[in-house]
Amino acid sequence: MRILVDENIPLAEEFFGELGEVTRQPGREMTAASLRGHDILVVRSITPVNAALLEGADKLKFVGTCTIGTDHIDTGLLTERGIGFASAPGSNAESVVDYVLSSLLLLSEEDGFSLSGKTVGIVGAGNVGGRLATRLDNLDVDCLICDPPRAEAENREDFLDLDTLIDRADIICLHTPLVADGEHATHHLMNRQRIDALKPGTVLINAGRGDCLDGDTLRERLERQADLRTVLDVWEHEPGVDEALFELVDIGTPHIAGYSVDGKMLGTEMIYQAAMRHFGLPARKKLGQLKPDPWLRKIVLHSWTPPLEALSLCARACYDVRRDMLAFDRYRRRLGMAAGFDAYRREYPSRREFQTLRVELKKNKGGLRDAMEGFGFSVKLGK
Numbered sequence: 171m172r173i174l175v176d177e178n179i180p181l182a183e184e185f186f187g188e189l190g191e192v193t194r195q196p197g198r199e200m201t202a203a204s205l206r207g208h209d210i211l212v213v214r215s216i217t218p219v220n221a222a223l224l225e226g227a228d229k230l231k232f233v234g235t236c237t238i239g240t241d242h243i244d245t246g247l248l249t250e251r252g253i254g255f256a257s258a259p260g261s262n263a264e265s266v267v268d269y270v271l272s273s274l275l276l277l278s279e280e281d282g283f284s285l286s287g288k289t290v291g292i293v294g295a296g297n298v299g300g301r302l303a304t305r306l307d308n309l310d311v312d313c314l315i316c317d318p319p320r321a322e323a324e325n326r327e328d329f330l331d332l333d334t335l336i337d338r339a340d341i342i343c344l345h346t347p348l349v350a351d352g353e354h355a356t357h358h359l360m361n362r363q364r365i366d367a368l369k370p371g372t373v374l375i376n377a378g379r380g381d382c383l384d385g386d387t388l389r390e391r392l393e394r395q396a397d398l399r400t401v402l403d404v405w406e407h408e409p410g411v412d413e414a415l416f417e418l419v420d421i422g423t424p425h426i427a428g429y430s431v432d433g434k435m436l437g438t439e440m441i442y443q444a445a446m447r448h449f450g451l452p453a454r455k456k457l458g459q460l461k462p463d464p465w466l467r468k469i470v471l472h473s474w475t476p477p478l479e480a481l482s483l484c485a486r487a488c489y490d491v492r493r494d495m496l497a498f499d500r501y502r503r504r505l506g507m508a509a510g511f512d513a514y515r516r517e518y519p520s521r522r523e524f525q526t527l528r529v530e531l532k533k534n535k536g537g538l539r540d541a542m543e544g545f546g547f548s549v550k551l552g553k
């Protein structure tokens with residue numbers, strides 16, 4: 171078999187090599203011509219798998235995307251053409267939650283607020299939003315949820331509509347998929363009326379999809395009144411991000427919230443397993459054998475540390491969003507926005523999830539253990 175794989179997918183040779191020849195290509199350069207003769211296509215979010223690309227599907231039997239989002243895939247067309255398909259739901263959800271928590275820690279340090287005094291509104295409570303709610307809940311942070319599809323399916327009367335959530339929350343986190351139409355469409359879910367309704371001081375985070383938020387309107391609001399705190403990992407028209415909006419946000423990163431080593435490698439493994447199922451073959455390779463050890467395995471807190479100090483110490487040691495903000499800024503100054511956006515993602519440095527870090531506590535009191543576990547670290551009580 172011949173397998174065409176995006177250049178930015180780790181362990182593709184290790185997983186897919188047993189099936190045949192693996193060819194790498196930058197995702198934005200994949201065309202019908204490059205697809206010809208391939209049996210399997212493995213992509214990331216930057217490759218639209220649509221009628222134009224599938225012109226070259228002369229032998230294609232299976233498409234996998236090593237991502238959670240599937241808005242770049244014409245799944246209906248794949249079904250019509252009898253081509254198997256799989257995505258990697260949940261693969262990098264922990265990584266996105268780490269990103270959001272690191273951003274919140276940074277803003278809380280800069281502005282001198284405590285997360286425990288804030289109400290966080292989560293829009294889209296699936297794998298990412300649901301895990302974020304659990305971790306915040308563990309820290310006794312009040313969470314409000316807006317997720318109309320789940321509210322309907324599960325009869326959840328405690329979920330709110332988006333306008334009520336905007337009215338009540340101090341921090342709003344968008345984790346919706348991009349859905350173009352239908353009852354629960356999310357294109358410009360944060361539209362002019364909702365962006366104008368944001369209270370001064372609101373923290374707005376978008377780590378879902380850029381098109382879920384009307385970027386021009388947000389830019390206009392920030393130009394008019396610099397009274398919001400904004401964190402954008404996803405943008406309209408990536409990689410050609412609006413420079414003026416980028417300059418105005420507090421934390422701006424190039425769609426890397428889900429870029430932990432753990433999340434990316436799990437995505438590859440999930441697509442490998444799905445491909446093997448599709449072809450009726452045994453999936454013998456396991457990620458456990460292939461994943462590198464984290465650079466930092468353990469932190470020992472020798473004496474009691476106030477929980478918030480301990481959290482930010484360990485979170486920063488594991489993943490600090492500042493690294494991505496500063497590095498991306500350097501890349502875009504050197505290469506220009508679009509080239510810098512893609513180059514930083516391609517050369518992304520190693521990053522491990524909070525759950526890979528073991529925190530050893532010599533003394534546990536004042537809810538320290540609960541706070542550390544609640545934040546996602548694995549905790550051991552030492553002697």
Ligand SMILES: NC(=O)C1=CN([C@@H]2O[C@H](COP(=O)(O)OP(=O)(O)OC[C@H]3O[C@@H](n4cnc5c(N)ncnc54)[C@H](O)[C@@H]3O)[C@@H](O)[C@H]2O)C=CC1
Nearest residue numbers: 238239294295296297298317319346347354377378427428
């Ligand atoms: N920035 C990044 O690097 C990453 C971004 N993502 C994006 O985040 C999205 C969410 O990821 P998951 O939580 O894993 O997906 P998921 O499919 O597990 O959850 C999405 C949730 O959004 C809800 N939803 C759908 N329409 C809605 C609406 N109109 N209003 C409110 N809620 C709505 C769904 O009911 C579902 O519970 C992905 O679709 C992807 O686009 C995912 C991973 C990494």
Ligand SMILES: O=C(O)C(=O)[C@H](O)COP(=O)(O)O
Nearest residue numbers: 214215216237238239262428
């Ligand atoms: O999983 C998703 O959905 C994502 O948004 C990816 O983590 C983003 O990575 P790329 O596919 O754009 O490299």
